[in-house]
Amino acid sequence: MQYRRFGRTELSLSNFSLGTMRCLSSPQVFYQTVNRAIELGINHLETAPSYGRSEEYLGLAFQRGIPRESVYVTTKVLPTINSVSADAEIRASCQHLQTDYIDCVAIHGINTPEHLTRSIEYIVPELQKLVKQGVIGHIGFSTHGSLDLVLQAIQTGLFEFVNLHYYYFFQRLAPAIAAAQAQDMGVFIISPGDKGGQLFTPPARLMELCQPYHPLSLTYRWLLQDLRVTTLSVGAAEPEELELPVGAGSESLSAEELMVIDRLQAHLETTLDTDFCSQCHACLPCPEDINIPEILRLRNLTVGYEMADYGKYRYRMLENAGHWFPGKRGHHCTECGDCLPRCPQQLKIPELLFDADDRLKSGNGRRLWDH
Ligand code: SF4
Ligand code: SF4
Missing domain, CATH: 3.20.20.100 (NADP-dependent oxidoreductase domain)
Structure with missing residues (x-):
């Protein structure tokens, strides 16, 4: 220690x-x-x-x-x-x-x-x-x-x-x-x-x-x-x-640890390809209060690393945990298009939000205490 x-x-x-x-x-x-x-x-x-x-x-x-x-x-x-x-x-x-x-x-x-x-x-x-x-x-x-x-x-x-x-x-x-x-x-x-x-x-x-x-x-x-x-x-x-x-x-991280970290990032970007969200947050605010970056972060991890259980665990907290985990889920998107010109990656945000919702919704569940 x-x-x-x-x-x-x-x-x-x-x-x-x-x-x-x-x-x-x-x-x-x-x-x-x-x-x-x-x-x-x-x-x-x-x-x-x-x-x-x-x-x-x-x-x-x-x-x-x-x-x-x-x-x-x-x-x-x-x-x-x-x-x-x-x-x-x-x-x-x-x-x-x-x-x-x-x-x-x-x-x-x-x-x-x-x-x-x-x-x-x-x-x-x-x-x-x-x-x-x-x-x-x-x-x-x-x-x-x-x-x-x-x-x-x-x-x-x-x-x-x-x-x-x-x-x-x-x-x-x-x-x-x-x-x-x-x-x-x-x-x-x-x-x-x-x-x-x-x-x-x-x-x-x-x-x-x-x-x-x-x-x-x-x-x-x-x-x-x-x-x-x-x-x-x-x-x-x-x-x-x-x-x-x-x-x-x-x-300090060894050369091998750094190589693994590089591999993780490269794999994420390759797997997600044109759907990769860089987490810049430029898309906010959304008039429907959808937490776009967080939902797309969970989608990144689910698609890239198969972290669907973690994605569901965190996604379940949206709309269930008040200010501890703010914002709404992806299915509330009205496709108004406000966020689209702000995204430097030119992501099809509504499409990705609906896809994330399909992958991650799993009932409301009870919120675990979350600091
Ligand atoms: S298109 Fe959907 S996510 Fe984008 S600003 Fe409109 S409601 Fe929000
Ligand atoms: S602006 Fe685009 S790349 Fe940036 S967080 Fe929003 S969806 Fe992701």
């Missing part, structure tokens, strides 16, 4: 962090998973009031003998308008966690301009008071917002770290990594194994293209060789799920 400075928090975090939203089948499994994470060198645990009984089980794990001082703990507060005060939320979290100090608090999902305004005007000032009182250590945020919104939030200078969705298969937020570094912020990558492509269970095509590497190992390597990234979260459901990830090193 390697450790990196978490930006200007000056904490030294392990390259991997344990996200504790999945190891909740019992307090025993939770304890064993945390214990194994610590044995492997993980020193950062991430929880939230909205992760079911995660805070409570972590409090029990501390009671049962996990030394509180052996780990840094991050929990969250919501920026929504009807949430209770941040002060009350943090004090409730301290009670659940059976601790009087929380190392890091992230505002949970600055996903809209209203969330950012509320954070700046109310939540950050409340949290800053708690920092002065010694109840919490550092303030950051997580987000599902647009690139512009993420950049605005970073540029306020109010936050010491950011929790981002940034993966090999989703590089839209690359400028946010650079902006965070310019502000000397820590960068925590949210669940690259799952949200970054469901890479614990990759399709055969992707496995074959990544040979001799496992797609999960390759994605961890791709992230960790970027020294601007501090730590990657692993949402293990049980201790055994921690073994593969923590084996990934953080040295």
Whole structure:
């Protein structure tokens, strides 16, 4: 395990962090998973009031003998308008966690301009008071917002770290990594194994293209060789799920790894040919609020790498997860044509959206918690 400075928090975090939203089948499994994470060198645990009984089980794990001082703990507060005060939320979290100090608090999902305004005007000032009182250590945020919104939030200078969705298969937020570094912020990558492509269970095509590497190992390597990234979260459901990830090193990518990454990109472009969406986002806005780039990203991955299960998992969240996954599905396209002249690839966007909808629709499903 390697450790990196978490930006200007000056904490030294392990390259991997344990996200504790999945190891909740019992307090025993939770304890064993945390214990194994610590044995492997993980020193950062991430929880939230909205992760079911995660805070409570972590409090029990501390009671049962996990030394509180052996780990840094991050929990969250919501920026929504009807949430209770941040002060009350943090004090409730301290009670659940059976601790009087929380190392890091992230505002949970600055996903809209209203969330950012509320954070700046109310939540950050409340949290800053708690920092002065010694109840919490550092303030950051997580987000599902647009690139512009993420950049605005970073540029306020109010936050010491950011929790981002940034993966090999989703590089839209690359400028946010650079902006965070310019502000000397820590960068925590949210669940690259799952949200970054469901890479614990990759399709055969992707496995074959990544040979001799496992797609999960390759994605961890791709992230960790970027020294601007501090730590990657692993949402293990049980201790055994921690073994593969923590084996990934953080040295520069080897010639063979670079060759595999080039092969992945070349295969995507060749397979999609004239249907390849470059993810430039120039097609937006759509009057029907269709999330064109995200739908075509999922189509890219489904056609190119046979990542249909991942595509369905994410597509299902459109129209089901509010501001956590905004925009409408492809079948709402009225073929108005507004987006067409804006697409530098001259893609037949309506046709591709209907095709993506056919490939990816699979009922509404219940939304899994998504940071
Ligand atoms: S053609 Fe479809 S996707 Fe494009 S702007 Fe009109 S409704 Fe939106
Ligand atoms: S403008 Fe075209 S290439 Fe760019 S994201 Fe939209 S559909 Fe994809």
